[in-house]
Amino acid sequence: MPQTLKTTPLHELHISLGAKMVEFAGYDMPVQYPLGVMKEHLHTREKAGLFDVSHMGQAAIIAETHEAAAKALETLVPGEMQKLGAWRQRYTVLLNDDGGIIDDLMVSRSGTDGMLSIVVNGACKEKDYAWIKERLPSSARLERYDDRGLIALQGPGAAAVLAKHASGVEALKFMSVAQTKIDDVAATISRSGYTGEDGYEISIAADDTEKVARLLLNDADVEPIGLGARDSLRLEAGLCLYGHDITDETSPIEGNIRFATGKRRREEGGFPGADRIVKEIAEGPxxxxxxxxxxxxxxxxxxxxxxxxxxxxxxxxxxxxxxxxxxxxxxxxxxxxxxxxxxxxxxxxxxxxxxxxxxxxxxxxxxxxxxx
Amino acid sequence: MTVMYTKDHEWVRADGDLYVIGISAHAAEQLGDVVFVELPETGKTFAKGDDMAVVESVKAASDVYAPISGEIMEVNSAVVDEPGKINEDAMGAAWFVKIKPSNASEIDALMDEAAYKDFAENS
CATH class of the missing domain: 2.40.30.110 (Aminomethyltransferase beta-barrel domains)
Known part of the structure; x- marks a missing residue:
């Protein structure tokens, strides 16, 4: 492993599980485990798969109130942030001044008023953070959470598995967020993911990540899943891979992810590249x-x-x-x-x-x- | 009959006047689950080192090169229909083609089992 590669809190676990490791987004990451890409993919669709996505960027936009944080973030994205309800999550994109996509991201609003948590792509996070810091209005600030791990539990069996250790998570709806405990470990979970399956993304302190991952992997229904199957799962689900299916040249309208833009936002503008987006909606891309x-x-x-x-x-x-x-x-x-x-x-x-x-x-x- | 190997992980084995060609079990393991195979048509001729076939796993495509020069006499349609056989029996049932060599001495330049094993472990 070249010394320049970064590692996630689950690096030792991947090695001990016999993963084949590759460079991804500057990290030494598992592309597959001994099960192999095909079986990992099918297992996730049939039962449940555990993914290490700790390379992704976890941060938050912080302001005095939700309204202030939402308005600040809305200067960077075309999504509806002001009406994002408490404990709800939304998919949107960072846009450049030409309406091209800098990155796609998840935004969630927890119970802390004035805090909008974001998860951005690992390969884009430094670029994203620099852009956000440069452009964010002074009413808000960016806070990075580099000391947190992120794992995804995906598949039709995910809810039953997680509910054994965190009661109530089975009732959480798609694109909702909760703060809970997985056994005794504090976690922020969202009912979302990038496989097309039901499931969760679980944010935990870096030091607790391996403990939670091992706990979930102990369940007979859960297998560790590498980047290979993550890619084939998201492709079958029709979901975009940033840098490939959407780039700094494609707009969200061309990219067929209009749902990343809010109705009021499309009408009012006030985000980078709004002219192009409005024109493409009116005339067709x-x-x-x-x-x-x-x-x-x-x-x-x-x-x-x-x-x-x-x-x-x-x-x-x-x-x-x-x-x-x-x-x-x-x-x-x-x-x-x-x-x-x-x-x-x-x-x-x-x-x-x-x-x-x-x-x-x-x-x-x-x-x-x-x-x- | 001895099996000989190339540095590109093809194997060659004599079968009467013809030579059977496939990819090594080591290559199959490295590729992972093979999902697609494209074999040449019977009657095509290849020079040693030419692109002869394609194998694709879930994630990537790889070229298979002609280990020796010659004419394709037979192709294994069973492996086209069931590419997964390559992961099960790369050295046997999942052979690719049978070739009539135009210069059988090319075989001598290939690696034997022991040399290939050493090569595969260290590459």
Whole structure:
């Protein structure tokens, strides 16, 4: 392991579990465990998987009141923050002045008035924090929580497993937050994740993270899951990987994540790149992120050219691979809007050959969130 | 018959006048769950080192190179239909192609079992 790599509080646990480690976002991270990507993926959809996501950035926007914190954050994101209820969570994006996406993030409001917790991508966190500090109005400040671990417990068995150690968590609804104890360890949990399955993200003090991870892994239904399966799970769920499916050049409208923008915000503007967002909503974007199902068995990977059936380049694949739950190849990518309708026949250029495919609805594997 | 190996983790074994080619069990283990295989058509000819086939695991695609020059005489359609066989029996049932060598002496430049084992452990 090169000395420059950072480690999470679960690094020793990954090694002891026999994980194959790779560099990701500057961290030495598990890409798979002895179970292997395929079985890890299927186990998560069937029972429950434990993911170390401690490399992600945990921080908060802090102000005198919720209204002040929300208004300050709204200068950076197009999401509705003022009406975010207590103990609720929301997905949004940091935008640059051209309306491109700097990062996608989760924002949650706990019981502490004037505090909006955020979770940003590990590979983006230093960039994000610098941007936020530079742009945040003086009415609010950024506080980093580098001393916290973050683990995700995902899958249809997640609620029953976690409820054994934290009563009441089974009643929590999708995109809700609670402060609780997992046995005797203080934790902030949200009912969310990035697999398309029901589940939780659990924020704990770094020193307690391994203890909680081991506790959950002791359950017969829980397996540790690496980055490989995390990627195939989120791809089947139709969820964007920052830096691939959304970038500093794509807008949330092109990226087909309009839900990251609030209705009032779209009408009022007042966030970076608002002109572009408003124009794209009114006139339609010139390109759109879509789901793609190759007709054959060959996966089309990131970068594969997308052509119309008459051989004209209309876009490129941004994520693609084999979907273990789908049982075949799945992909997503950008195409010019006139080719974006579901069912449109296209072709993908893989190793010089044009392979038939069609535009498909996402998610490829149905979301199974717990909405109460 | 002796199995010989390349540095790119293909194996070659004589089968009558032909040579059977596959990827090593070590390679299969490194790839992880194989989900797709593309094999060449019968009758195609390859020079040693040419891209001959593709194997893809859940995460990535890898090229398979012709370990010796020759003409493809037979392909294993069973491995195309069930790529997972490569993870179960890379050295046996999951062979890729049978090739008629144009220069059988190319075999001699490959590694034997012991040399390959040493190579794989240290690479």
């Amino acid at each position: 010139s390109r759109l992120r879509v789901g793609i199902l190759p007709s054959g068995r060959a996966p089309a990977r990131e970068g594969a050219e997308i052509q119309s059936t008459d051989g004209v380049t209309i876009g490129a694949v941004t994520s693609g691979g084999f979907g273990p739950s789908v049982g075949g190849p799945v992909a997503m990518g950008y195409v010019s809007t006139e080719h974006a309708a579901t069912g449109t026949d296209i072709q993908l250029i893989v190793r010089g050959k044009a392979l038939p495919a069609r535009i498909a609805d996402m998610p490829f594997a149905p979301h199974r969130y717990f909405r109460g």
